[in-house]
Amino acid sequence: MTQAHDDDERDVAGERDERAAAPRRRPTLRMVAELAGVSTATVSYVFSGRNGGDSGVAEPTAKRVLEAADQLNYRPNRAARTIRTGRSDTVQLSLHMLSDPWSLAVAAAVNDEANRHGLTTLILADGDWYAALDRVESDVAYLDGVGTTDEGKRKLRELARRGQRLVVFSETLEPDGYDVIRSDAMPGCYLAMDHLLERHTAIGCLVAEGAVRSPEPSRYSPYLERMRERGLPIVPAHTASYADTQANAFTAAVALLSQEHRPTAIYATTDFAAIAAINAAHMLGLRVPHDVAVVGIGNTPDAQLVAPTLTTVGPSDFYERQAEIIVARALDADAHEPQLHEFPWSLFPGGSTDLDAPPRSSRATVLP
Numbered sequence: 001m002t003q004a005h006d007d008d009e010r011d012v013a014g015e016r017d018e019r020a021a022a023p024r025r026r027p028t029l030r031m032v033a034e035l036a037g038v039s040t041a042t043v044s045y046v047f048s049g050r051n052g053g054d055s056g057v058a059e060p061t062a063k064r065v066l067e068a069a070d071q072l073n074y075r076p077n078r079a080a081r082t083i084r085t086g087r088s089d090t091v092q093l094s095l096h097m098l099s100d101p102w103s104l105a106v107a108a109a110v111n112d113e114a115n116r117h118g119l120t121t122l123i124l125a126d127g128d129w130y131a132a133l134d135r136v137e138s139d140v141a142y143l144d145g146v147g148t149t150d151e152g153k154r155k156l157r158e159l160a161r162r163g164q165r166l167v168v169f170s171e172t173l174e175p176d177g178y179d180v181i182r183s184d185a186m187p188g189c190y191l192a193m194d195h196l197l198e199r200h201t202a203i204g205c206l207v208a209e210g211a212v213r214s215p216e217p218s219r220y221s222p223y224l225e226r227m228r229e230r231g232l233p234i235v236p237a238h239t240a241s242y243a244d245t246q247a248n249a250f251t252a253a254v255a256l257l258s259q260e261h262r263p264t265a266i267y268a269t270t271d272f273a274a275i276a277a278i279n280a281a282h283m284l285g286l287r288v289p290h291d292v293a294v295v296g297i298g299n300t301p302d303a304q305l306v307a308p309t310l311t312t313v314g315p316s317d318f319y320e321r322q323a324e325i326i327v328a329r330a331l332d333a334d335a336h337e338p339q340l341h342e343f344p345w346s347l348f349p350g351g352s353t354d355l356d357a358p359p360r361s362s363r364a365t366v367l368p
Helices: 003-021 029-036 040-047 059-072 078-085 101-116 129-135 150-161 186-197 209-213 221-229 246-257 271-283 318-331
Strands: 090-094 120-123 140-144 166-169 179-182 203-208 239-242 265-268 293-297 311-315 340-342 345-348
Touching: 029 040, 029 059, 040 059, 090 101, 090 129, 090 318, 101 120, 101 140, 101 271, 101 318, 129 140, 129 150, 140 318, 150 166, 166 318, 179 318, 186 203, 186 221, 186 265, 186 293, 186 311, 186 345, 203 209, 203 221, 203 246, 203 271, 209 239, 239 246, 246 265, 246 271, 265 271, 271 293, 271 311
Parallel strands: 090 120, 090 140, 140 166, 166 179, 179 340, 203 239, 203 265, 265 293, 293 311
Antiparallel strands: 311 345
């Protein structure tokens, strides 16, 4: 083999490598039109969903356009479509604690409802919801945990003023250019404590750290108030606080139930903390509810997945009904008057406080 032949082989291999390494050009609408033998306007009509009918694109032509697009791996420019139509076909969710069963249930319900209407659900991982919504367009954004500070209210008003549709979950905010979902937990928290006090006097509290430190009434308040009203001692060792993680709640529950004089019932300020308490009891060899009863707050779907089922308080059918409100706002063609959507709470007894609890379908106790 000659040196010249070797050089030729290397040149061919080099050209092949360069072609493989070179970035492929993103297919364009014009390239689809050329391959399908139609105008760019026809391609635009097909991808805007306006084909068909007397004034639209004939079905065979539309099929040829779609086949050409598939061959080129063409995808419509969504940014350009958003500018043209004013729609992004997306729903954005800003959830303050993604690992919480409450947040997971919200995300699942909204995603199911959005998919039924051809919308895409995006979850904002950025804790700065204002900056994220300022950068990314959506047909509606759902915000959980925005707080009640003047700065937070100003940011909400600013987004609404610029045309961003918002649905805000808040127990205190009023509609102000945006819809508000209100599901006041406090009446339900008192209902949970009253349920435990029917059979127990040595009640412990598994509470979020923020609720303990809050200068305002929090989910910790019903525990303190009901114990005092009954003349029962509030034992400092019977209160265990946790950060907003399931692992931290489990650690706190283990410490609470490992005491020599442990409580016979636990009032947990979230469902995920209550489930952590049940798991901690199982690990320590305690029977639920025989040795320790547990009640949670939130009425999340996970309440039915733990053994025994969790007694909890919360709104009925909340996740599906809230998802319908959010998606309806995304689909609204016109502006609407901001609304307040309220969801009252009920008690749902489960096996964690009563092994003879009735089936789920008939077990709700509604607040007066």
